[in-house]
Amino acid sequence: MSNIVKKDGYSYSFDVDACSTCKGRCCTGESGYIYVTMTEIENISKLLNLEVKDFAQEYLFKKLYKYSIKENKFGESYECVFYDRESNGCKIYEARPLQCKTFPFWDYFKQRVDELKLECPGVIDV
Template sequence: MELMEQEGYNYKFDPSACEACGGHCCTGESGYIWAKYDEIEKMATFVNLSVEDFATMYLRKVKHRYSLIEKQLAPDNFACIFFDESKKRCAIYPVRPSQCRTFPFWEQFKNDEDEVRKECPGIV
């Protein structure tokens, strides 16, 4: 088991926990899944769409930024549009946005380890 760690964080992350977790970091309250233009290009290519078609189908504009859209699973439970509910994992994993790649080492969790522990069973 190879634990991931990042400077400035008091916890480590065990990526092998993802298999059993079922995608807690991809589901839950409604929120934003930010994507930069170069990430949008990679995602569009991955799903065989032009950037324009990808944007129309999968993005929403929030001021000057773009977020992947969500799908509603239950009254208070949402998932990223690319969360595969049957496999319980990301359908575009190799090209997922950096927001997804950097989880659980987010600035907001640096001083709130309790919150990230609630969210992620891979925290050790």
């Protein structure tokens, strides 16, 4: 049985089980920003057993007044530095940022469901 998530205000649902069928399209593709708060930075640092300063230097860059997780370039695609190609998963899943936890329920996609469906095989019309 599928694990279907629904959120008020969204015209679609999300089948969590579909994550195993794609190659991390929400973690790969076009370059973008994965913004993190100070609390998230501290939680990820703790998970990785790194000092915040060392974590920030290795894995973050500043975009205006926010911090974002770095990306790696793989061919023509970009991917989050914490995306693990071998397991098709996230190396920091337990401490992943809220931005990652809330995908695909982002305000941006409320009016762009067709675009979202191209990225995420778990998106289902309600």
